[in-house]
Amino acid sequence: MPSTTSITTGGKKCKPFLLRVMIFSPESGYKFTIEIQKACSSQNEPVWKLLFDLYKKIGADFQEVVSVEFVAGDPNDIDKIAAVTEDGMKRSQVRSFRDDVYPLVKPFGDSGQKPNNDQKKMIDDSMKKAINA
Amino acid sequence: MNLYMLFMIFKNSRLIILLLACNLLLINNMFCQKVACNTITADMNFTVSSVKIIGRWVPKELQAKVEQLIGVGQPFDPSKVGLAEEIVRSEIIESDGKFAIRLLGSTSVLFITSDICPVSDSSELKEVQVVIHPYYLRIDLYNIGNNILPIPRTAKPTFYKQVPSLLLATAPYIGLMNDRRFGTSAFIKTTTDLLHIPGIYNPSGSSKKLRLDFDIDFSKSFNNSFYNSSGLLQLIHPVYADLTIGWLLGIIYAKNLLSLNINDYNRESTKMFAAIHGNGKKSFLSKYMISAGVEFSQNNYTPLNNKIQNPETGYEFSALIDGRVAKGLSRMGIWFNAGIPKNNINLKSYQRIAGKAGYAVSIGRGHNNVDVETTLGSGYTWGTPPTYSEYFAGNTASDFLYVPLNSFSNMPFPEGPVIRSLGEREGGFSSAFNSVSGGTLYLGLNLNFSIPVSKWSSPLIPDIVIQDEPRRITIRSAIKGQVTTAKSFIANDLALNGGLSDDEADAAAERIVDKDIKPTINYLADRANIYSIKPLLFFDFGEINKPSVGDKIWAASGAGLQLNIVNAKLEIGYVQTLFPKSDVSKGNFLMRFSVQNFY
Numbered sequence: 042m043p044s045t046t047s048i049t050t051g052g053k054k055c056k057p058f059l060l061r062v063m064i065f066s067p068e069s070g071y072k073f074t075i076e077i078q079k080a081c082s083s084q085n086e087p088v089w090k091l092l093f094d095l096y097k098k099i100g101a102d103f104q105e106v107v108s109v110e111f112v113a114g115d116p117n118d119i120d121k122i123a124a125v126t127e128d129g130m131k132r133s134q135v136r137s138f139r140d141d142v143y144p145l146v147k148p149f150g151d152s153g154q155k156p157n158n159d160q161k162k163m164i165d166d167s168m169k170k171a172i173n174a
Numbered sequence: 175m176n177l178y179m180l181f182m183i184f185k186n187s188r189l190i191i192l193l194l195a196c197n198l199l200l201i202n203n204m205f206c207q208k209v210a211c212n213t214i215t216a217d218m219n220f221t222v223s224s225v226k227i228i229g230r231w232v233p234k235e236l237q238a239k240v241e242q243l244i245g246v247g248q249p250f251d252p253s254k255v256g257l258a259e260e261i262v263r264s265e266i267i268e269s270d271g272k273f274a275i276r277l278l279g280s281t282s283v284l285f286i287t288s289d290i291c292p293v294s295d296s297s298e299l300k301e302v303q304v305v306i307h308p309y310y311l312r313i314d315l316y317n318i319g320n321n322i323l324p325i326p327r328t329a330k331p332t333f334y335k336q337v338p339s340l341l342l343a344t345a346p347y348i349g350l351m352n353d354r355r356f357g358t359s360a361f362i363k364t365t366t367d368l369l370h371i372p373g374i375y376n377p378s379g380s381s382k383k384l385r386l387d388f389d390i391d392f393s394k395s396f397n398n399s400f401y402n403s404s405g406l407l408q409l410i411h412p413v414y415a416d417l418t419i420g421w422l423l424g425i426i427y428a429k430n431l432l433s434l435n436i437n438d439y440n441r442e443s444t445k446m447f448a449a450i451h452g453n454g455k456k457s458f459l460s461k462y463m464i465s466a467g468v469e470f471s472q473n474n475y476t477p478l479n480n481k482i483q484n485p486e487t488g489y490e491f492s493a494l495i496d497g498r499v500a501k502g503l504s505r506m507g508i509w510f511n512a513g514i515p516k517n518n519i520n521l522k523s524y525q526r527i528a529g530k531a532g533y534a535v536s537i538g539r540g541h542n543n544v545d546v547e548t549t550l551g552s553g554y555t556w557g558t559p560p561t562y563s564e565y566f567a568g569n570t571a572s573d574f575l576y577v578p579l580n581s582f583s584n585m586p587f588p589e590g591p592v593i594r595s596l597g598e599r600e601g602g603f604s605s606a607f608n609s610v611s612g613g614t615l616y617l618g619l620n621l622n623f624s625i626p627v628s629k630w631s632s633p634l635i636p637d638i639v640i641q642d643e644p645r646r647i648t649i650r651s652a653i654k655g656q657v658t659t660a661k662s663f664i665a666n667d668l669a670l671n672g673g674l675s676d677d678e679a680d681a682a683a684e685r686i687v688d689k690d691i692k693p694t695i696n697y698l699a700d701r702a703n704i705y706s707i708k709p710l711l712f713f714d715f716g717e718i719n720k721p722s723v724g725d726k727i728w729a730a731s732g733a734g735l736q737l738n739i740v741n742a743k744l745e746i747g748y749v750q751t752l753f754p755k756s757d758v759s760k761g762n763f764l765m766r767f768s769v770q771n772f773y
Contacts, residue, residue, distance in 0.1 A: 052213050052214065052215035052218060053213065053215070054210065054212050054213045055212060055213075055252060056212045056287060056288070056289070056640055056641070057252070057255050057256045057259060057287065057288050058259070058285065058286060058287035058288075058640050058641075059256070059259045059260065059263055059284075059285070059286040059287075060284070060285045060286075060652055061263070061283070061284040061285075062656065062659050063659050063662075063663050064663075065663050065666070065667070066667075067670075074267070076263070078256060078259070078260070079256075079640075079641065080253065080255075080256030080257075081252040081253060081255065081256065082252070082253050083215065083216035083217075083251050083252060083253050084215050084216065084217070085212075085213065085214075085215050085252050087643075088256070092260075105264075120645075123641065123645050123647065124645070125655075125659075126641070126647055126652050126655065127645060127647045127651050127652060127655045128655050128658055129655040129656055129657060129658025129659035129660075129661075129662070130658065130659040130662050130663075131658070131662055132661075132662040132665055132666060132680070134662070135659070135662040135663050135666050136666055139666060139670070
């Protein structure tokens with residue numbers, strides 16, 4: 042009986058998920074969402090990301106105007122993001138997203154321009170600062 | 175000898191063939207390995223067989239977009255699944271703005287995960303199925319202080335673009351009921367916010383500050399001529415936070431043909447009312463509503479074989495409070511009513527007062543709890559009321575503990591002790607001319623127990639581990655973790671926009687979250703079931719009194735079954751009168767089947 046002799050096998054295990062951790066309206070007509078995503082690479086290596094999406098009220102509806110992705114590289118950042126997944130976001134982290142990340146991202150939502158590499162690095166650094174706040 | 179040798183060679187060759195076949199089978203078995211879910215990498219050369227999104231009203235366009243991205247029929251690559259989850263997330267967020275309007279003041283938890291599993295154990299068939307599971311729990315901040323659980327009974331998201339506009343606009347609640355006097359009946363209730371009709375009218379800049387609700391409520395007996403019909407228009411300023419007081423103004427028109435002991439009671443009424451409502455800070459006072467109204471009614475009925483028709487003007491006052499006491503929920507209410515019957519010199523003005531208190535608690539841990547509910551009520555009358563305003567014992571269609579606090583269903587004055595072995599308003603004093611009259615005082619006590627059967631239920635949030643490293647995270651722990659986030663962002667919002675100091679904002683956020691959001695999230699994660707079947711036990715005690723007649727006391731008990739499946743609820747049972755002797759032959763087959771939250 043083939044089924045009795047089969048064994049369980051495969052590559053590295055990776056179960057992807059996406060968790061929306063907060064929606065915040067820093068001022069009238071704007072809101073941003075923060076999401077934690079664990080994606081999987083082609084070889085099932087986990088990739089931890091923090092997604093910051095800015096929405097602007099255009100007409101009656103909010104529309105996404107900027108989406109910024111922070112890919113966590115070092116183990117400390119990964120641990121912090123995993124901690125937010127389970128324990129939620131601390132007030133200092135929420136405040137840092139409001140005070141440090143949002144002001145950097147908002148101009149791109151208003152102008153419709155895309156950040157250059159230097160600006161991307163500044164946003165990345167601010168997101169790193171926020172998750173470590 | 176040669177023949178013997180030939181025979182042996184033949185015999186051995188059969189053996190060799192047999193051994194070879196066995197070896198081949200074993201080799202085949204070795205290749206027939208079962209590949210575990212979520213372990214398939216791009217270089218294992220699997221092909222995508224299908225992609226499934228778990229949800230209600232999943233749009234075909236979304237399904238097609240996700241299938242195209244992951245590549246049905248093409249080589250599987252795990253890195254594409256995360257991108258597909260992002261597309262599903264965007265679609266759900268877009269649906270956020272298309273909520274049924276009664277959920278306008280709402281918050282939600284969104285979690286999406288996927289399972290990637292081989293279609294078959296066969297090594298020949300290297301195909302993979304991708305199932306995307308979004309979990310989406312909405313919490314209605316407007317109804318959260320009410321005793322109703324302000325969430326859909328399923329964690330599957332609804333893609334509102336696909337839901338027919340009529341369903342979104344009317345939020346129908348339909349069902350079937352049975353009562354020994356009213357008979358088997360069907361009912362429908364609808365609610366439409368005329369200021370924000372989902373999918374039809376949602377004007378730019380429309381705020382959560384006002385709602386204009388138009389409600390229709392209709393029920394009709396199949397076996398008798400009884401019916402209830404009403405239309406309600408009410409302007410509501412809702413309350414979303416502790417710091418504000420809401421109000422409502424309304425008018426309701428109703429036309430009913432009701433049971434009044436052994437006779438019929440035809441009633442037509444128009445009532446205007448106003449109320450204020452808000453949130454309290456005490457555990458026994460988490461939400462309150464105080465209302466006053468005036469009602470003009472036309473009453474046709476037949477006491478003592480005399481047909482009477484009289485108009486009446488009634489003045490009403492009521493106050494209701496909801497609480498969270500000792501891990502249970504409580505509701506207390508007091509009603510005052512002054513009636514002035516007209517066009518009949520035999521009818522005098524009268525005043526009534528009634529009070530009710532209810533408490534419900536779940537005993538036990540996890541998803542299988544014994545639910546205990548109790549309601550205590552009493553009423554008193556000054557003067558001589560018309561028969562239709564006397565207290566009668568009997569079954570009731572309304573559920574005191576769970577109707578929304580601001581629902582007009584709460585407004586009517588209590589009719590008397592709830593004795594579920596009798597039909598609606600069936601229990602009274604027997605009098606001459608084969609008629610029955612009611613009392614001017616009543617007392618009532620009701621007890622309900624629902625007993626869990628662990629094999630007959632399934633949790634709303636499954637016990638699934640989503641991550642082992644760097645820390646073990648389950649779906650439940652991830653959802654419960656959002657309580658901290660909610661507290662943090664509410665505190666920040668209050669500090670930024672509410673003008674509070676950091677300490678004040680922290681304290682206010684903690685109060686809001688601990689009172690409303692945390693218990694709801696914990697209930698969803700730890701206790702809620704997507705389906706459950708529970709045996710029920712009922713116990714009723716009641717008394718009515720009329721100074722000219724005396725007392726009459728009832729006791730009844732029964733058993734039944736409660737079945738919850740997502741948004742459908744069925745309660746069936748039989749309650750038998752135990753006391754008094756004159757009514758021990760009476761029993762009531764109770765049935766209530768209802769479906770709501772179609773989307």
